[in-house]
Amino acid sequence: MAALPDHEAWRPEAIGGRLVVLRRHRAENLRAFVRWYSDPEVAHLTRYHQAPLSNDEVQRFFYSRIMGADFLAMAIHLRDTDRLVGTCAFSQLDGDNGSTLYHITIGEPDAWGRGYGTEATDLMLAHAFKKLALHRVGLTVFEFNARAIRAYEKSGFVVEGRAREAVFRNGRFWDEIHMSILLDEWEERQKS
Numbered sequence: 001m002a003a004l005p006d007h008e009a010w011r012p013e014a015i016g017g018r019l020v021v022l023r024r025h026r027a028e029n030l031r032a033f034v035r036w037y038s039d040p041e042v043a044h045l046t047r048y049h050q051a052p053l054s055n056d057e058v059q060r061f062f063y064s065r066i067m068g069a070d071f072l073a074m075a076i077h078l079r080d081t082d083r084l085v086g087t088c089a090f091s092q093l094d095g096d097n098g099s100t101l102y103h104i105t106i107g108e109p110d111a112w113g114r115g116y117g118t119e120a121t122d123l124m125l126a127h128a129f130k131k132l133a134l135h136r137v138g139l140t141v142f143e144f145n146a147r148a149i150r151a152y153e154k155s156g157f158v159v160e161g162r163a164r165e166a167v168f169r170n171g172r173f174w175d176e177i178h179m180s181i182l183l184d185e186w187e188e189r190q191k192s
């Protein structure tokens, strides 16, 4: 497996789609992160701990991960208006094994269910497999997050396992589902 390409190819200025444009994050996006991650519903869907992140925690997360060198994070903007609605990212980029972990949060609830998440994911997968020459993209999602699971399936992710009863929410335990897509599966989908 070749090493990952240089930083410019790694983290492009923008990746354009039909509905959304992925752009590099800018420092002023922190304000939106603080708002998104203080929403209890976003915390419910994305965090092991149900409490929303404090402003300090969001700030640390934003500067160390989102703007950090080891995390390939892109802002999700609507193509028509350029409105910032969310963020998506690869973490644990592993050039030796050709793998990474994918994350996405559309932080504006009125932007859920409009196809933006699926397209952002499709754009990130094309970047992973074509530009970064990766072999595998994995993710984890809580069992109760049906919209996210459906969006991931639409982009070609398949369930490969589950951490049983790994999260306690609303009075019961739920599985954490592990999904992934491999290069040959992604290439096959590009033909149809």
Ligand SMILES: CC(C)(COP(=O)(O)OP(=O)(O)OC[C@H]1O[C@@H](n2cnc3c(N)ncnc32)[C@H](O)[C@@H]1OP(=O)(O)O)[C@@H](O)C(=O)NCCC(=O)NCCS
Pocket (backbone or CB within 6 Å): 042, 045, 046, 086, 104, 105, 106, 107, 111, 112, 113, 114, 115, 116, 117, 118, 119, 140, 141, 142, 145, 146, 147, 148, 149, 150, 151
């Ligand atoms: C998960 C997320 C990225 C998906 O993006 P999105 O733009 O909302 O999703 P899309 O509109 O592209 O696709 C959603 C699909 O789920 C379906 N869906 C919506 N609600 C659903 C539900 N309750 N049960 C089953 N399917 C559902 C939609 O109908 C659509 O499928 P379809 O096109 O076949 O009709 C976005 O909703 C989000 O960020 N949510 C909050 C944070 C989060 O959950 N992040 C993921 C953590 S793993």
